[in-house]
Amino acid sequence: MTKKHVDAIVVGAGWAGSILAKELTEAGLSVVMLERGSERATAVEGAYPESIDELRGAIRKRLFQNLSQTTVTVRNTIDQTALPYRQLAAFLPGEGVGGAGLHWSGVHFRVSPEDLRLRSSVVERYGDKFIPEGMNLQDYGVTYSELEPFFDKAEKVFGTSGEAYKVNGKIVGNGNIFDGDRSDNFPLPAMKDTFTASTFRAAATEAGYHPYSLPAANASRQYTNPYGCQMGPCNFCGYCSGYDCYLYSKASPNVNVLPALRQDPGFTLISDAHVLRVDLDDTRSKATGVTYLETKTQKEVSLSADLVILSAFQFHNVHLMLLSGIGKPYDPVSNTGTIGRNFVYQTITSSRIWLPPSKYTNQFIGAGGVGVAIDDFNSMNFDHGPLGFVGGSPVWVNQAGLKPIAAAIGTGGGGTPRWGSAYKGALIDTYKHSIGVDAHGSNMAYRDVYLDLDPTWKDAYGQPLLRMTFTWKDNDIRMNQYVVSKIEPIAKAMGATKANLVHLNAGQPFDTRHYQTTHLGGGAIMGTDPQTSALNRYLQSWDVSNVFVIGSNAFPQGMGYNPTGMVAALAYWAAYHIRTTYLKSPGPLVQA
Amino acid sequence: MKTFPILAFACSIFALSHQTASAHDDKATLREEGRYLAAASDCAACHSIKNKPEYSGGVSFALPIGTIYSTNITPDMDHGIGKYTEAEFGRALREGVRRDGSTLYPAMPYPSYARLTDHDVHALYTYFHESVPAASIPTPENGIRWPFSMRWPLMFWRWAFSPAPVKAQEKTLHEFADTQMARGAYLVEGPAHCGACHSPRGLTMQEKALTASDSPSFLVGGALIDGWIPTSLRQENRTGLGRWSEQDIVDFLKTGRNMQGESFGAMTSAIVHGTQHLSDSDLHAIAKYLRALQPFDRTQTNWVYDPSATNALRKADVSARGAKLYVDNCAACHRTDGKGYPAVFPPLAGNPVVMGKDPASLVHIVQVGATLPKTETAPSAFTMPDFMHRLNDQQVADVVTFIRHAWGNNAPAVSAEDVAKLRKDMPPRNMADGEISLN
Numbered sequence A: 001m002t003k004k005h006v007d008a009i010v011v012g013a014g015w016a017g018s019i020l021a022k023e024l025t026e027a028g029l030s031v032v033m034l035e036r037g038s039e040r041a042t043a044v045e046g047a048y049p050e051s052i053d054e055l056r057g058a059i060r061k062r063l064f065q066n067l068s069q070t071t072v073t074v075r076n077t078i079d080q081t082a083l084p085y086r087q088l089a090a091f092l093p094g095e096g097v098g099g100a101g102l103h104w105s106g107v108h109f110r111v112s113p114e115d116l117r118l119r120s121s122v123v124e125r126y127g128d129k130f131i132p133e134g135m136n137l138q139d140y141g142v143t144y145s146e147l148e149p150f151f152d153k154a155e156k157v158f159g160t161s162g163e164a165y166k167v168n169g170k171i172v173g174n175g176n177i178f179d180g181d182r183s184d185n186f187p188l189p190a191m192k193d194t195f196t197a198s199t200f201r202a203a204a205t206e207a208g209y210h211p212y213s214l215p216a217a218n219a220s221r222q223y224t225n226p227y228g229c230q231m232g233p234c235n236f237c238g239y240c241s242g243y244d245c246y247l248y249s250k251a252s253p254n255v256n257v258l259p260a261l262r263q264d265p266g267f268t269l270i271s272d273a274h275v276l277r278v279d280l281d282d283t284r285s286k287a288t289g290v291t292y293l294e295t296k297t298q299k300e301v302s303l304s305a306d307l308v309i310l311s312a313f314q315f316h317n318v319h320l321m322l323l324s325g326i327g328k329p330y331d332p333v334s335n336t337g338t339i340g341r342n343f344v345y346q347t348i349t350s351s352r353i354w355l356p357p358s359k360y361t362n363q364f365i366g367a368g369g370v371g372v373a374i375d376d377f378n379s380m381n382f383d384h385g386p387l388g389f390v391g392g393s394p395v396w397v398n399q400a401g402l403k404p405i406a407a408a409i410g411t412g413g414g415g416t417p418r419w420g421s422a423y424k425g426a427l428i429d430t431y432k433h434s435i436g437v438d439a440h441g442s443n444m445a446y447r448d449v450y451l452d453l454d455p456t457w458k459d460a461y462g463q464p465l466l467r468m469t470f471t472w473k474d475n476d477i478r479m480n481q482y483v484v485s486k487i488e489p490i491a492k493a494m495g496a497t498k499a500n501l502v503h504l505n506a507g508q509p510f511d512t513r514h515y516q517t518t519h520l521g522g523g524a525i526m527g528t529d530p531q532t533s534a535l536n537r538y539l540q541s542w543d544v545s546n547v548f549v550i551g552s553n554a555f556p557q558g559m560g561y562n563p564t565g566m567v568a569a570l571a572y573w574a575a576y577h578i579r580t581t582y583l584k585s586p587g588p589l590v591q592a
Numbered sequence B: 001m002k003t004f005p006i007l008a009f010a011c012s013i014f015a016l017s018h019q020t021a022s023a024h025d026d027k028a029t030l031r032e033e034g035r036y037l038a039a040a041s042d043c044a045a046c047h048s049i050k051n052k053p054e055y056s057g058g059v060s061f062a063l064p065i066g067t068i069y070s071t072n073i074t075p076d077m078d079h080g081i082g083k084y085t086e087a088e089f090g091r092a093l094r095e096g097v098r099r100d101g102s103t104l105y106p107a108m109p110y111p112s113y114a115r116l117t118d119h120d121v122h123a124l125y126t127y128f129h130e131s132v133p134a135a136s137i138p139t140p141e142n143g144i145r146w147p148f149s150m151r152w153p154l155m156f157w158r159w160a161f162s163p164a165p166v167k168a169q170e171k172t173l174h175e176f177a178d179t180q181m182a183r184g185a186y187l188v189e190g191p192a193h194c195g196a197c198h199s200p201r202g203l204t205m206q207e208k209a210l211t212a213s214d215s216p217s218f219l220v221g222g223a224l225i226d227g228w229i230p231t232s233l234r235q236e237n238r239t240g241l242g243r244w245s246e247q248d249i250v251d252f253l254k255t256g257r258n259m260q261g262e263s264f265g266a267m268t269s270a271i272v273h274g275t276q277h278l279s280d281s282d283l284h285a286i287a288k289y290l291r292a293l294q295p296f297d298r299t300q301t302n303w304v305y306d307p308s309a310t311n312a313l314r315k316a317d318v319s320a321r322g323a324k325l326y327v328d329n330c331a332a333c334h335r336t337d338g339k340g341y342p343a344v345f346p347p348l349a350g351n352p353v354v355m356g357k358d359p360a361s362l363v364h365i366v367q368v369g370a371t372l373p374k375t376e377t378a379p380s381a382f383t384m385p386d387f388m389h390r391l392n393d394q395q396v397a398d399v400v401t402f403i404r405h406a407w408g409n410n411a412p413a414v415s416a417e418d419v420a421k422l423r424k425d426m427p428p429r430n431m432a433d434g435e436i437s438l439n
Helices: A015-026 A055-059 A113-126 A144-158 A195-206 A314-324 A404-410 A420-433 A474-485 A488-494 A564-580 B003-014 B016-040 B043-047 B086-095 B118-130 B152-161 B165-173 B179-189 B246-255 B266-273 B280-291 B308-314 B323-329 B360-368 B393-408 B416-423
Strands: A006-011 A031-034 A072-075 A211-213 A267-270 A273-280 A287-294 A299-310 A341-344 A347-354 A372-374 A395-397 A434-441 A450-458 A464-469 A498-500 A521-523 A547-549 B060-063 B066-069
Touching (some): A006 A287, A031 A299, A072 A450, A144 A564, A195 A211, A195 A372, A273 A299, A273 A314, A314 A464, A341 A450, A347 A420, B016 B118, B043 B266, B323 B393, B393 B416
Parallel strands (some): A006 A031, A299 A547
Antiparallel strands (some): A347 A434, A347 A498
């Protein structure tokens, strides 16, 4: 069945898709946005107080991908056989309108300017030889100053709360001294410090570091964005990550973009539409539209369009490119091909510090994006020369609100009892008096870490699953160990009675059974060389010029920061160049 | 008026070459004026139904005497008003007389529309006949039982209560010398027909006052409509608009929300179909006019914020009736200080809806929730969930009593029996204009 022709199809109704759909309808295009999952309304699933049910939310994972239909397979190394990821654990992709943008926490970073040119920066400081064998270290092909207006735009749309350091070269506040220059301040003042955040701030200062408030897309007060969409103020209820915010105070496509977008007569959203492939013409250099399955009726529908935007979750974008035959699949043996190359993650470990019984840490309150961080050991902000690794980690207290089940699960372990009175005592002590501190680090790309189509396993629609080949590498393990060691002086300055500093160990493989982060990246990266990147610097496919692929799939390396702010800025950046250049003369924006 | 044809004739002599274009422009302007007036008159609220052609009628009105349906007012020849001449159209609009000579049910606010100028009737006629697509949809049979099904007695109602258009226009147009006030009077008393809901009615359903100069009961609040109590639009300090600024009124009509409160219930469709489309100058004229309406109830003491309930809650003292329920169910959005987060979650402290004598609106909002209308300039349709599934009648009565008493509100308590009674005619669950909000 073929439906009518539209100007543009947008695949995936998360942040990237909603931003592109908004920009393209503003440009006068007719846009159909296809979403695999269902509509999600704060008025229904997010209704207070049922929405803040931990069992239903974070534990039974109501906002996440339904793995019974499609999932990925995972293995650590090339010589292993991958098996399907059948239970959500290590990472939690979203599903439904809003995508991961509905269940995210709200930490809304820009990017460390040096991270955009990490290869150049490392080579300039330490020479080629510094880069370990097998590491595919690359630049993005776009600079911070080029992206700055789009970071600014995204913050204004998201209603981001934060404190700037420099605006137009002038120091304006107590923000992150390592930040790139800004053209404007945050639209909202920083969220207030929780007790744990202010404790960390004071201790980090005492230890000689440079603490700053995490930029949060949790609104510190009521806010109306440039689209006229409004947010409520955050009340620190703590139900952000894994939840749809009943206060409308966590930015989401549903709250910040779609209310305006849905009013545009040029825009259509089709939910319960699982895209099977991008259809290409005979030359395989032009997309003619997409074919999707109406999941409610199991009918296949082909929809034709001049422009196709892939803006699904990171690995779904890569999966769709592989299924559609866009570009050349990556081959880890010859290190050639681009689709699936530079699959990256983040290197994150969570430590815990206990304060004396007189200090109550009030962990029941919080917000996904609230907290205080230091960047002294992130990006290129410190001397890697004597350390011999690439990358780094911000370190932070990000008190997102400790819920009862998570608190009970999180206490014990590491040799301490998981039952009985000793467990209960530890639970109470930990809940009342401890502080969580994370090292939220980068993850480099390696030749033998990649994505491809699984030769064995298929999804419910008969298509091969995407296969992840991923494990921790020595460079990132040593980076993590180094940064975690820097928490110790902070703990001391806090007056800690006890600290459990957690880091990766040499040779430790990636384990899918425990949540680490949903910040997956790469697999269809942007760059300046079509031999080593799937997308040009405008996120346009080198191979099929009317396909743009928006998401963290474009990151050549996993950065220390949370990715959403970067994804949103890249979405506005790509949209700007589509609007100002591509639409006037469709074709490659960069000659290969 | 009489000079108009002469001027037009003069123009046609001196500007022959532009005649076609300018006639075309005039027609287009007229149609646009008509579209604007149709919005100002809120025709769609009664004559349009979701997912059906615009103005094709069929909206039902449950009255004590039976159910009546609004008519198809598209230019369809068989089912609409296609056969109406402009004079017949004007007569229906302003005098409540159908083309066949029978009388319209006064659900059609012709006593207010009587004030429409000839020019505005002309614009409306042009718009409805030239811009609205004809829809061949018959109007459902009215379900009114005999003897009320006979229309001829309505004639006597019409004779008794419907003003003659010329007199009505004279009256409204000359109430105020100030042109902005006069414009406000024209809109409120005429096309916008605010009094249809916001003025009290007599025994035979006639509005007790149709204009500001008729009586101080004009716009002092009306009877229950679809489960909602239309508040006073006069200057009562506690139950009227006494503490709303001109800008507050403008914002409310434009976006359904302001620093003082938010739209719910039947007002939402008036905003969505009507007032949001009005120009800023017309909205200011309406606001200025409303602010000139002296309070009907002159005994009201001024509302002053009383922090004692807030202080008690902050000390975890939940001994007051309904206080604990308030903290558990309401305070997350409306705060323990009752001030809410204006324009997102409305304040309860000092809110006229909260302090009204009849608690129906407040009880119904707690029972079924509420959704802000999405408007062109304020697309966020925030939703308050319904609390019926969590709270029994006693609990609703307790929490409503707390809200009505705290922060200086000092309105009378509500009993479980009151709540049980209101549960029998609940409006639909948290919808704005028939839609569940998707944001």
